[in-house]
Amino acid sequence: MDDLLQEFLTETNESIAEVDLELVNLEKNPDNPELIDNIFRLVHTIKGTCGFLGLPRLESVAHAGENVLGKFRDKELVVTPEAVTLILQAIDRIKEILEHLEANEAEPEGDDSDLIARLNAMAAGESAPAASAPDTAEAAPAEEAEAAAVQETAADNAAENEDAASGAQEAGAEESGEEKKFLQAGDFDPQLGRKLRPGEVSMDELERAFQEAEGPEIQETKPAPAAKAAKAEESPAAKKDVHKAASSIRVNVHLLExxxxxxxxxxxxxxxxxxxxxxxxxxxxxxxxxxxxxxxxxxxxxxxxxRMQPIGNAWAKLPRIVRDLSMELNKKIDLQMLGADTELDRQVLELIKDPLTHMVRNSADHGMETPEERLAAGKKETGKIVLNAYHEGGHIIIEIADDGRGINIERVKQKALDNGLVTPGELEGMSDQQIQKFIFMPGFSTAEAVTSVSGRGVGMDVVRTNIEKIGGTIDLRSEEGKGSTFIIKIPLTLAIVSALIVESAGERFAVPQISVVELVRTSDRASDHKIETINNTPVLRLRERLLPLVHLHEVLELEKDPESDSSEDYIIVTQVGNYSFGIVVDRVFDTEEIVVKPVAPILNNIGIYSGNTILGDGSVVMILDPNGIAASTGEVTLSDSEEDADAVRGASSEDTTALLVFRAGAVEPKAVPLSLVARLEEIDVAQFERANNQIVVQYRGHLMPLVTVDPSYQIKEEGRQPILVFSDEERTMGLIVDEIVDIVEDKLDIELRSSGTQAILGTAVIGEHATEVIDVAYYLAQAFPDWFNSQTPAVQPTDETAPKVLLVDDSPFFRNMLTPLLQLAGYEVTTADDAADALQLREGGARFDLIISDIEMPGMNGFEFAEAVKADGRWQSTPIVALSSHATPQDFDRGRQAGFTDYVAKFDREELLATLNQTLRMGGGAA
Amino acid sequence: MSVLGMDGATSDFVTVTISGQLFGIPVLMVQDVLGPQAITRIPKAPPEVAGALNLRGRIVTAIDVRRRLNLPPQEDGSGMSVVVEYRDEPYSLMIDSVGEVLSLSAERFERSPATLDPRWREISNGIYRLDDKLLVVLDVERLLDFAGGGSLAA
The missing domain is CATH 4.10.860 (DNA Excision Repair, Uvrb; Chain A)
Incomplete structure (x- = not known):
């Protein structure tokens, strides 16, 4: 194909896609002049280029569309849904022609006069866009219709200079095609101050064309200045475009491969x-x-x-689809897209594009009720479809949620029975969730009527197959009357993940590090960890619990050489949903960064591999999928684990904290935020030593001080004692405890403040038990009395150079936890309970190098606080860092707008320190 | 597959030998010819899948063609492989040795005899009569569609 044509097609297709999107936006914000300008400019460019390449059909359609857009821009026409529909039709026609052009390198035969007539009628202000509207232009062939349009509009109104100008420009463009004496695209135009782009013509040429063109009956003197004006108006936008093009280039995918x-x-x-x-x-x-x-x-x-592309690329078409659907079905639908910048591999992106589109279409068509139904059900008239993408573990999660009618369980049951998928007896014992999953079976559609939208031969089973093809899973949560949420989990192929390389029966395998909770070494000789069996079923005692075990070589049906059977085994403790189990392997090698590649389709139904990879030494290894292993051992059914995972996910979406629950001294459980714990160890009490009135132990080549929860705590006489290791920079300390009970995700809400000992922050309900939350800072001070001189953080004798930090947080827990941390890092810390408190400090003349503020606070929230800080001179230049448990990009944007310099997730201590350090070095300085 | 030029035109095949029998693989499907390779076993895979190997950074699934054809494993363990690409996935077909590229005219072609072992008939498109030998045309698509690999044909 002609290079020029190829380039035109690529560029125009891109522009068209953008116009599509922008038009839908425009409909929502009809008064946004920037949108109109942008659309106008895009359509204008398409038209100009068509003229240059000699594509009359495309040109005439684009031109008629541009007329209407011009009227929008000049505010002569109001942007109405009807008008946008008409423009979209024109865009669709252009797409059709482009497709034909791409396939055949020539415009298809055809007549657009009908469409053009309607566009012209619209431009002329006749609101009736009906095809039957009598119009002189209707019967005329396309080109004449266009000419007529120019004439008509030009005569109509002086503001129509725009059209005249573009008409003339086209004439010029054609001219330049014939006579090569004018400036060509790519030539430098002194008047514009830049090179001409394809489809553009120089001013000189334009002027000349006007003089020479026989064209429509336009007054020869008037259009020229108008053209100049139009040109001048366009230049800045065009320049921006050139700039954009310069920073990115198109590369053939094969080249990348x-x-x-x-x-x-x-x-x-x-x-x-x-x-x-x-x-x-x-x-x-x-x-x-x-x-x-x-x-x-x-x-x-x-x-x-x-190879990574934002998922937003796969979503670009969705607003248009939803918009068209809502028009067609008379529904009101608001489409929200979150996490559009989540990146995934291009290949995967291509493969999920269609399933996603289909699912959104389904949500709009089947899931969403009509406004009347919604009002009757007590819902808002406008339904909501939310797309959300984010990374989780080594996967990308895409959620498609609607607040529509949900899945009708009875109908699914009926359909499943009708199709013979299930017997009434089986149905009896099924949970609603299992029943809902029938919609993923072939030939299953519960839509009562086939609309023009559904019935395209693609069902949810195809969606599921496509997603599973790339190693993904699809799940569904639906509540009748409230809506449905589809959750797609797909692997980040080609993303690098860290994996543990293990060996079983002489073969090596990779286990994604995310799946590994801990590693336990067992041996026949040592007494501490030994594999025991109950009726040949292996189990391991781990922290006073029995952990079911599976031998990897048995799962994989590998013959194990009995000679090589060593007395040592390694157990990979892994968790699938709420179910923990151990995988027994012969050897554990190092961890390696691996590139996950999907397994060949021929191996897809094995189920225990999540992919394969090539190691540094060039050999191929299979990547084990603990989910699949759990399922294949029959210990847990997959659907159960999915439900459990849902439960965990559901809980973690709220403001929860991972807490380590342990027992020490008293019977009541105690807890500490897991993020504060560096490691868990078990150390033989025989190794405990005393030095300088402290218990210490040699740990990783250093002496680590050990403390007990309270002075009365009795250390065991012999055996091993679990230790929670806390570590900060180079210092490490251990807290001796009786046992580690569990790790739970729960909302940390300290209900009873501690009255007695300083060691306890208060009591919270964690996993349904009243649990004491310990204050790590207190124990740090016990282990290293020199770390801080006092527990009260307000005034500290620090040296002159220590940067001053103001910490604003309503939670005493965070204040208590962060204050010592910040002090350790060399900051002088002042705390404030809330924004009002902080602003009072400002009134009192206090100065800080940096402010750290929580977002969710009673009274004035963090955003308002930041605005207040930035509004007044005294602290205006003080950098302010937000600290929040919500750290989505939206929050981040909002934070920036409010004046925050940076945004850090709570509990991410390293990130916080790094951010503070960086912020101060960026030259925030004391105000 | 439209490799069978029934209109009198010729078709090109890479010839391979398995257990003394000559086979032909359509030349356009062949990506590479390999000597003996280090192959990673894939536990629980169908028996016809010998394993996976690394071919210049691509993971290629190795297919034991002898096994597929119900033939005993090769005794000396040597052997070569022909890498074919099917539905954008590379497969390495393990065979005994690779011969040459032959251009064969359709006149020499005929359907497999009805008495042939059903397994062989399943994977073959037909037979070419060479002067001194018979060449069995391998149908790669059907060769790769064995029990357990049913998803391929989907």
Missing amino acids: HLMTMVSELVLTRNQLLQMVRGMEDSEFTVPLQRLSHVTTELQEGVMKT
Whole structure:
């Protein structure tokens, strides 16, 4: 195909997609001049280019559309849904022609006069866009209709200069095609101050064209200045466009694929070289090889990034689809898209595009009720469809939620019976959730009537198949009358994940690090961890609980060489939903960063692999999927685990905290936020030593002080004692406890404040038990009395250079936890209970280098506080960092707008310190 | 597959030998020819799947063609592979040895005899009569569609 035409097609297709989206936006914000300008400019460019390439059909449609848009822009026409529909029809016609053009390199035969006539009628202010409207232009062939349109509109109104100008421009463009003496696209135009783009013509030429063109009956003097005006108006926008184009280029995907392969080869070769040099001491190759290694790694990462695309690309068409559907079905639907910048591999993106579109269409068509039904059901007239994408573990989760009518369980039951998928007896014992899942079976549609939208031969079973093809899963939550949520979980193929390499029966496998809760080494000799059996079923005692075990070689049906059976085993403790179990392997190697590749379709129904990968040494290993292993051992049915996972997910979406529950001294459980705990250890009491009135233990080459929950605590005489290890920078301390009970996700709501000991912050209900929440800061002070001089943080004798930080948080827990942390990091900390308190400090003349503020606070919230700070001179230049448990991009944006310099998730201590450090270094400085 | 030029035109095949029998694979499907490779076993995979191997950064599924054809494993363990691409997925077909590329005219072609082992008939498109030998045309699609790999044909 002609290069020029190819380029035109690519560019125009992109522009059209943008116009589609923008038009839908415009309908919602009819008064936004920027939107209109942008749409006008895009359509105008398409038209101009068509003229240049000699594509009369496209040109005439684009031109008529542009007329109407011009009227919008000049506020002569009001943007109505009817008008937008008409423009969209014109865009659709352009798409059709483009498709034909792409396939045949020529415009298709056809007549657009009907559409053009309606567009012209619209432009002329006749509100009736009906096809039958009598119009002189109707019968006329396309080109004449266009000419007529120009004439008509030009005569109509002086504001129509715009059209005249563009008409003239076209004439000029045609002219330039014939006579090569004018400036061509790409030539430098002194008047514009830039090179001409395809489809543009120089001012000189335009002027000339006006003089020469026989064209429509336009007064020859008037259009020229008008054209100038139009041109001038367009220039800034056009320049912006050029700039945008310069920062990104289009690359053929095959080229990227090829690059990827090459880089992989490079990595392998690099690894081989490294292996060789490792054997030689003091080799002259060592240094250059290190450099090569480094560069290779960066190159690999870079190339991988090129394949990642935001999921928003797959969503771009959805607003238009939903808009059309709501018009067609007379429903009011608001489509919200969250997390559009979540990136995933291009290949996966392509594969989920259609299923996603289908599901959104389903939600709008089947899920959503009509406004009347909604009002009758006591809901808002406008229904909501929310798309949400985010990363979780090594996966991308996409949720499609609507607040429509939900799935009618009775109808699904009936249909399942009718189709013979299930017997009435089986149905009896099924949960609602299991019944709902029937909609993923082939040939299942519960829609009562086939609308023009449904019945396109794609059902939810196809959606499911497509998603499973790429190693994903689809799940559904639906409540009748309230709406449905589909949850798609797809692997981030080609994303690099960290994996543990293990060996069983001489074969190596990778286990994603995310699935590994902990590793336990067992041996026949040592007494502490031993595999026991109940009727040949292996179990392990782990923290006073029995952990069911599966032998990997048995799951995989591998023959194990009895000779090599060592007395040592490793157990990978993993958790699927609420079900914990251990996978027994022979050896554990290192962790390695791996690139997950989907397994060949031929292996798809094995179920215990989530993918495969190539290791650094060039060998292929299979990646084990603990979910699949759990399912294959029959210990837990997959649907149960999904439900459990849902429960966990549901809970974690609220403001919850992972808490480590343990027992020490008293019978009542105690808890500490898991994020504060660096590690859990079990240490033999024989190793405990006393030094300087403290219990210490040698730990990782250093002496670690150990403290007890209270002075009366009795350490065991012998055996092992669990230790919670807290670590900050170089200092590490251990808290001796009796047992570690559990890790729970729960809302941390301290209900009873501590009155007695400082060691306890208060009591909270965690996992339905009253639990004491300990104050880590207190124990840190016990272990290292020199860490801080006093527990009251307000005034501290710190040296002059210590940066001053104001911490605003309504929760004493966070204040107590963060204050010592910040002090340790060398800050002078002042705390305030709420925004009002903080602003009072401002009135009192206090000055800080930096402010850290919570977002959710009673009274004035964090955003308002930030605005208040930025509004007044005294603290105006003080950087202010937001601290919140909600750290979605939306929150982030809102925070920035309010004046926050940065946004950090609560509990992410390292991030907080790094951010503070960076913010201060950025030159925030004391105000 | 439209590799069978029934109109008198010729078709090109890469010839391979398995257990002394000559087979032909349509030349356009062949991506690569490999010597013996390190193959990672895939536990629980169908028996016809020998494992997976790394071919220049791509993971290729190795198919034991002998097994597929109900033939005993090769004794000396040597062997070659022909990498074919089917539905954008690479498969390495493990065979004994690779011969040459032959251009065969449709006149020499005929359907597999009805008496042939059903397994063989299943994976073959037909037979070419060469001067001194018979060449069985491998139908890669059906070769890869064995029990357990049913999803492929979906």
